[in-house]
Amino acid sequence: MRDTIKKHDDFLPTEMDIDARSALFFVRARPTKFQNGGRYGITASKRTFKFAVHRNRAKRLLRDWIVYNEKHMRNDMDYIFIARYPILDASRNDGRKAMHKALLYIKRVHAKQTKQ
Secondary structure, eight states, X not given: OOEEOOOHHHHSOOTTOEEEEOSSEXXXXXXXXXXXXXXXXEEOOTTTOOSHHHHHHHHHHHHHHHHHTGGGSOTXXXXXXXXXXXXXXXXXXXXXXXXXXXXXXXXHHHHXXXXX
């Protein structure tokens, strides 16, 4: 399992970020600063989820989908997952498929950027 991002500064967007969007979440990826592999961070804001129960469920779902799709994540990149409100109605399989698509999109875009 990857390390988690804990510092606020690491969650802030940069120009080098690659974005992928889903109805359930956003993903931002960027090259990692560390030698020992990539990290991930999860956010579920109070603005989006009024109740703590909903924020916790959203984060729990994202963690499950990350563990399932970890083999599709690059070791030289940090990922930030931002939960959206429709995640509360998503099934486990739908979320796993959506995350798989988003991670493959990030891989393709990163490959194009490194070729240039």
